[in-house]
Amino acid sequence: MRIAMIGTGYVGLVSGACFSDFGHGVVCVDKDEGKIARLKQGKMPIYEPGLDVLVGSNVEAGRLSFTTDLVEGIAGADAIFIAVGTPTRRGDGFADLTYVYAAAAEIADALDGYTVVVNKSTVPVGTGAEVERIIRERRPDAAFDVASNPEFLREGAAIDDFKRPDRVVVGTSSPRAVEVMRELYRPLSLNEVPMVFTSRETAELTKYAANAFLATKITFINEVADICEKVGADVQQVARGIGLDGRIGAKFLHAGPGYGGSCFPKDTMALVHTAREAGAPFTIVQAVVDANAARKQAMADRIIAACNGVQGARISVLGLAFKPNTDDMRDAPSLDILPRLIEAGATIAAFDPESMDEARKHFGDTITYCDDAYATMAGADAVVILTEWNEFRALDLKRIGGLVKRRIMVDLRNVYQPSELIPHGFAYHSIGRASVAP
Ligand code: UDX
Secondary structure, three states: OEEEEEOOOHHHHHHHHHHHHOOOEEEEEOOOHHHHHHHHOOOOOOOOOOHHHHHHHHHHOOOEEEEOOHHHHHOOOOEEEEOOOOOEOOOOOOEOOHHHHHHHHHHHHHOOOOEEEEEOOOOOOOHHHHHHHHHHHHOOOOOEEEEEOOOOOOOOOHHHHHHOOOOEEEEOOOHHHHHHHHHHOHHHHHHOOOEEEEOHHHHHHHHHHHHHHHHHHHHHHHHHHHHHHHHOOOHHHHHHHHHOOOOOOOOOOOOOOOOOOOOHHHHHHHHHHHHHHOOOOOHHHHHHHHHHHHHHHHHHHHHHHHOOOOOOOEEEEEOOOOOOOOOOOOOOHHHHHHHHHHHOOOEEEEEOOOOHHHHHHHHOOOOEEOOOOHHHOOOOOEEEEOOOOHHHOOOOHHHHHHHOOOOEEEEOOOOOOHHHHHHHOOEEEOOOOOOEOO
C-alpha cells in the first residue's frame, strides 16, 4: 500500500517510519524545509529511541522518503494520514485545528483516485466530519472517505507502542475504508492485535477518553500520596495493593510531581471544553486539570520546605524533560518548579541527558547547565530528582555526600528507598512516603 503522512512531528514521523517498516511505501510530507532537509540526511528532529535506525533502514530500502511538496507526496496514495499539530488555542483551551483544516484543503486540491483520508491528529469530536466537508466542497467529484485513527503512542516508547499496540481504533462507516485500514494494519494481525472499528465520532472521543482516564488515574494516585504523607502510609504499597486488582490495573499508578507532556495537559483541557459545550460537563476531568496544575506549584513549595527556605541556596536538579527517554519539555513539571525556586532566591544547576538544548530555550541564562549529574551537585544545598532517567537510579551516594554542602535529597519520582539514603546521612523527601532524616 502507498501512504502519505502529512506532518513529521512525533506522531507523523514515528507512524510513517513504522508503516514503512511494515512494508508499505511511505512519503512523509512537511512544510518545514529545514526539517525535511535534515531528515533526508538522516538527522532526526526529535529524540526517540530507535527512530534514527528505523528511518535509516527504511529509507535505504526505498520504502520511506521525505518531501515538502504535498502534491508529489500524495500522488498515488491509498491512504493520506493527517498528523499535524493541534496545539491548545490561546485563550479558550480548545484544540487549534488550523493546521488540520489547511491540510484538508491542500489534500482536496491534489486528490487523485479513491483515497482514504485518515485523521491521526488528536481532534475534537466532529473534526472528521468537517474535514470531509472541506474536501467535498472543494472537490465534489473526488472519491474519498475520511476516517479517524487515533494514536496511543507514548514518547520514549513510541515505536514499540506502534508495533505492539493494545488495540487499533478506526472510526469510519465506509466498508471500502475499512478494507484499506485493515490492509494497512495487517502486519499486526500476526500478534492478534484487536482492531476496534467504530463510527468516526466514537473514535475521536475514544482518544480523549483514554488520555483523560489515564490522567485521572495519575492524579488519583498523586492525591492518595498526599494522604499517605499525612497519615504515615506508603503510596507505593497502596499502588501495589490496589493495582493487583485486575479491575484497577498496576499501570499509571506511579505518584509523582504531576503529569506533563504533549498530550495529557492539552487533551484533558480540550475534553473539558468539548463536554461543557455539549452540555455534559466533565466535572471529574476538570478536577484533574485543576489538581495537576496546583500540584506542580506545590512541588516547588515542598523543595523550599525541605531546605528550610532557599534564599541564597544552590539546588541541584536532575532531569528537566517531562519524562525519561525524551527531550520533550512540553508542560514538564520543571517549567513550573524551577522559576518558582528562582523567585524564592535559589540558584539552579541542572542536568538532563537529552533535553539540555530544549531547556536553554525555556530557561535561557536563569539556570546553570551542567555536563552530568555529579557536576550539578558541587556545593548544593539539595539534590532534586525531577525526571526518573535510568542513569539517576544508581547514583554513587557516597560521592554525592562529598560534593554537596547539605545532604538533602528531594526525590519527586520515588527513585530511591528511604533506607538507601539514611546510611549516607541524607535527609530524604519523596512522594507519598514519610520523610526521613539521619
Ligand atoms: C501519553 C499517552 O500515554 C499516549 O497513549 C498518548 O497517545 C499520548 O500521551 P506520553 O505523554 O508520551 O503519552 O507519556 P506517558 O508515559 O503517558 O506519561 C505522561 C505523563 O504522566 C508524564 O508526565 C509522566 O511522568 C506522567 N506519569 C505517567 C505519572 O506521573 N505517573 C504514571 O504512573 C505514569
